[in-house]
Amino acid sequence: MIGQAPAGRRGKLAGWSTRDLLVVAAIGAALGVALIPVTYLGLTLMATLGPFLYALSTSLSRVPSVMTMYVVRRPGAAVLGALVAGLVQVPFTPTGWVILVAFALSGAACELPFLLTRYRRFGLPTLMISGAVAALLGLALQYVPFGYGNLALLVQLALILTAAAGGALITGGLAKLLADALAKTGVLSGYAVGQKRQEV
């Protein structure tokens, strides 16, 4: 296969060729730029309509991690995709490096379910679980600074359910839809997503 990393190299990023790295970075960057309005929308949503729509908009910003993992299928792909998507946003959004940390953390959260399947399952259920887990962990991190713990209990419960469902459907679902649509164009023929497409 073209672009395979040289054999025998160990340590960090073993098995990652420059091509994998740049494809992940490119998808992350393209989606990161597309997500800049979402970051702004998130800030205003949080201001005007409260945490519910904010929880949904953060699900949208996790699409790059799940999508890069689904395409490249290598350990670390979700974190890398999120990292680049966050880096691209640093100069263009007021929240700067804090959003980078947030992206990196949610990328790690998206990575977790794939790690637990030892990077063997990449079906829609795994993608959706990944989105939901990341959304719940993200919500947990927001509890303290945003003071959600002091909301009425029913509101809290609804918030948790919204986050989980939003994470599964928006993050997992949209990542798969986008990646499959992209695979149809043939640019991903070097990856598993694209090859399955050609067999059919």
Next chain:
Amino acid sequence: MQTFYRDTGAFLQRLNPLSKVLAFFPALVFVALVTDPWTPLAFIVLTAATVLVLGRVPFGYFLKVAGPLLLLVVGFLIFYPFVVRGELVAGSPVLFTLGPLTVYEAGILYALATALRIYALILLSLSFTLTTDATDFVRALVQQWRLPYKVGYGALAVFRFVPMLGSELAAIRAAHRVRGLSEGGGPRARYEQLKRYAVPLLATAVRRAERTALAMDGRAFGAYPERTYYRRLRFAPRDVLFVGGFWTVCLLIVLALNAAGLLGPLVLLQTT
């Protein structure tokens, strides 16, 4: 697309980007945990002063960026009092009633504290964005904090795609328009629209990434363990001075607030 960075050549701009992260991080964590409205207010003033004096960011520009973010504060004031947990407002005087909704004084105070806290967090991160070149930030991450340089330089290479993505998007839009595809419509049409723009954009990005990767491999990117740098970033004495100074000022503010009895309990130490 416009970046927030303002290169005025002032003290803050000449610092190592990481020393700004180091300086602001403890303040950020602390502000995230406080419950009273005074601490965030103090940090809002401190951050604004730091950016305006040490960063020499033009005052009008600072207002133009930071002003709209005040919307957040207003928004929290509207939303929060209605959904605050019952025990928090028990025994507090009722301010007014709006149909089935009752607004308590404690609810308003709580909303105010939360809103100010979030505004302080945003300003603390904004001060970094206003005074830091993003590519220098990546360089510093690679050189000082051992981010694998393959990741760092991969990201930098892809940074160059961003303006191209913009022109690419314009071309795709023009192509759609020539073919007479309409914009707008219901959610179904919106999804179709998203796919029409996103897929060609991603496809060109991936193609360009593969070509760039080939070019980088051709120039022996990542082939040797030793790495040399064109632009070297270091931690200079002024970085130590800034981080130490900022921490000291933060500590003094917190001690002063505590002495004045204005510092509320921290979230983690609360019993409720």
